[in-house]
Amino acid sequence: MEKKNVYAGTGISRDDDPYKAGKEAVEMAIEKAGKAPDFGFVFCSGGKYGNNDKRIKKLVEGAHEAFMAANKKCKWMGCTTAGEISNYGFSQGSCVAMCLSSNYIHVGVGISDNVEKKPEDAGKDAIKEALKDLKTDKQVDSYISYLAAKRKSVEELMKIKPYYVIMLTQGPLINKNVFGREESIAKGISSIIGRYVPIIGGSAADDMKFEKVYVFKDGKVCVDSVVTMVVASDIHLGISLEHGYKPTTKSFIVTKVKDRIIYELNGKPAVKEFCKAAGINEAEFRKQPLAFSDKYILGVPDGTGNFFSMVTGAVVNNAIQIATSLEKNSMLALMSAKPNDLLDAARDSVKYAIQDSSSKKVAAVLMFDCSIRWLNLGKNVSKEIEMVKKQVGKDVPIVGFYTFGEQGLRHFGGACAHFTASTSSMVFTDKLFTEKNG
Numbered sequence: 001m002e003k004k005n006v007y008a009g010t011g012i013s014r015d016d017d018p019y020k021a022g023k024e025a026v027e028m029a030i031e032k033a034g035k036a037p038d039f040g041f042v043f044c045s046g047g048k049y050g051n052n053d054k055r056i057k058k059l060v061e062g063a064h065e066a067f068m069a070a071n072k073k074c075k076w077m078g079c080t081t082a083g084e085i086s087n088y089g090f091s092q093g094s095c096v097a098m099c100l101s102s103n104y105i106h107v108g109v110g111i112s113d114n115v116e117k118k119p120e121d122a123g124k125d126a127i128k129e130a131l132k133d134l135k136t137d138k139q140v141d142s143y144i145s146y147l148a149a150k151r152k153s154v155e156e157l158m159k160i161k162p163y164y165v166i167m168l169t170q171g172p173l174i175n176k177n178v179f180g181r182e183e184s185i186a187k188g189i190s191s192i193i194g195r196y197v198p199i200i201g202g203s204a205a206d207d208m209k210f211e212k213v214y215v216f217k218d219g220k221v222c223v224d225s226v227v228t229m230v231v232a233s234d235i236h237l238g239i240s241l242e243h244g245y246k247p248t249t250k251s252f253i254v255t256k257v258k259d260r261i262i263y264e265l266n267g268k269p270a271v272k273e274f275c276k277a278a279g280i281n282e283a284e285f286r287k288q289p290l291a292f293s294d295k296y297i298l299g300v301p302d303g304t305g306n307f308f309s310m311v312t313g314a315v316v317n318n319a320i321q322i323a324t325s326l327e328k329n330s331m332l333a334l335m336s337a338k339p340n341d342l343l344d345a346a347r348d349s350v351k352y353a354i355q356d357s358s359s360k361k362v363a364a365v366l367m368f369d370c371s372i373r374w375l376n377l378g379k380n381v382s383k384e385i386e387m388v389k390k391q392v393g394k395d396v397p398i399v400g401f402y403t404f405g406e407q408g409l410r411h412f413g414g415a416c417a418h419f420t421a422s423t424s425s426m427v428f429t430d431k432l433f434t435e436k437n438g
Contacts, residue, residue, distance in 0.1 A: 026066035044096070045092060048093045075108070076218060082206065083205075084096045087397055102235065104233065109229050111228075123184070123228075151434060164200065166426070167201035195415070200424055243423070250278075251331060254328060255328065262322060274334075290375065295337065308324065353425045364396065369403065370423065405420050407424065
């Protein structure tokens with residue numbers, strides 16, 4: 001596809017030197033984009049580059065120097081991962097980067113800490129900083145809006161979404177007994193921007209150690225933090241989230257829960273009740289609950305036919321630790337999936353994001369894929385990226401990472417929310433709001 005409005009490129013490095021890895025990945029992405037970047041993303045292995053503060057700071061330093069050498073006004077965000085995604089395929093122990101340039105997309109980036117103790121405040125502070133950092137072109141943007149209103153039908157205008165928020169944050173760190181607060185962070189963000197601005201993103205990871213993760217903003221490295229990017233666009237963008245699980249006939253009422261730990265389901269010990277409904281061996285489940293997530297997880301119905309997906313991540317005595325917050329008396333469904341359902345979810349996420357964008361002219365793809373999916377897919381993990389490439393074209397830049405939780409919106413309704421065991425996608429198209437269908 002000939003580029004007119006959005007220029008994007010991706011880069012990858014596996015260099016053992018963190019500074020060289022960050023610099024090399026960004027420089028490669030800039031070269032592939034063919035233009036100086038206006039904004040970008042960097043995702044890197046938590047186990048290889050985030051194993052101590054010094055190494056991760058060196059990687060971010062190298063990445064930031066490369067961005068600044070190309071454009072001192074470039075804004076970027078990123079985090080550590082449990083696996084990296086790019087159009088070069090699935091990788092581990094690597095650093096991947098994406099650079100984007102467009103006269104019609106403007107971004108602002110903000111960061112705030114203390115997400116574990118004050119998550120709503122952190123969300124508010126991060127988005128306020130991002131909004132303050134956002135600089136739009138009032139002349140061009142106003143003219144684009146005017147032309148769109150003049151040329152488009154009301155039905156077409158109602159589908160235009162000019163604003164998005166991308167959110168990267170700390171999720172659950174099981175080995176440190178730290179609970180994620182993604183829902184509360186998103187609530188804080190929405191309290192500032194309104195409930196109808198889509199929020200998409202992922203929780204930083206550390207190659208399944210669940211001990212310490214990092215997020216980045218414009219060369220700054222932080223822990224216990226959330227970084228947000230406000231995207232104001234005159235270009236059609238689209239998002240969608242899929243997980244591949246479907247509700248069974250089995251259901252539960254949460255009768256005792258606290259801090260993402262379910263103690264009782266249907267008034268009985270949670271572990272026993274879950275295993276009974278799923279028909280799985282309790283002793284085996286206790287050894288490794290995540291090993292059963294390829295077949296069974298829990299789902300929260302939202303009243304639209306959509307189910308928020310939740311994995312049973314750990315067993316605490318007779319209780320189940322999950323990666324999503326719940327209220328007492330919530331209803332849950334036992335959800336199940338087949339291997340092909342899980343594999344198809346990434347493809348479907350991008351497919352529905354393209355539909356959401358109202359354009360097939362995909363210029364770049366951003367993906368947030370659950371680390372549980374990587375475990376469940378096993379040797380087939382590379383296939384999902386190949387399936388995505390068939391959806392968008394082999395030359396379209398793709399970047400993303402395997403997460404400890406995902407934020408997004410399912411394609412057939414509901415609200416933007418926090419999920420696990422899912423894949424959440426965002427597509428940047430090359431189509432202006434003023435252009436005809438295509």
